Amino acid sequence: DAGITQSPRHKVTETGTPVTLRCHQTENHRYMYWYRQDPGHGLRLIHYSYGVKDTDKGEVSDGYSVSRSKTEDFLLTLESATSSQTSVYFCAISESQGNNYGYTFGSGTRLTVV
């Protein structure tokens, strides 16, 4: 999607290894989010950021950490990957708070933990 890029697009990793997913935006939006999408659960928020170095937990944050050292980059780290973290991970951005904002999504990262 224009303005927001996720890398890698696909990754297979072994249980117990650390993994970092990257979300990069060129829109200079303040808010960035990480979601995971699983069958039967829909999209669930992992962590979000409301500015550089400002982050907070979502509903499924256990086992994940995030960092945002620059406006354009939001990193999601799985400290020690487990099979339950096999999922499709989506990054989203939004421009402002208030009732006029909406999300723009990246294309997703498909992560398999074996």
Add this chain to the structure above:
Amino acid sequence: KQEVTQIPAALSVPEGENLVLNCSFTDSAIYNLQWFRQDPGKGLTSLLLIQSSQREQTSGRLNASLDKSSGRSTLYIAASQPGDSATYLCAVTSGTYKYIFGTGTRLKVLA
């Protein structure tokens, strides 16, 4: 806790039919509601965003309505085409930066 439900989970219709997808939410204190489309193996594409003060939004063959008091939104698709086949998701936010998503309706339009 806000919960979003979409019924039906799946729907098949012949080409050319007008159809309605439903979204309901438990907490009416929302800032806005957004409808998305997701093609298999792809990301989400925003279709329409309805602010809490609005009743509906239109884009081409799509019309989304919002009834906050009853906790419902509908997405109306006119003259459906095979290219409309996708999963449609609705999401609401209560102003805490975070959207809560439904699990989607998987639509198949038969040629």
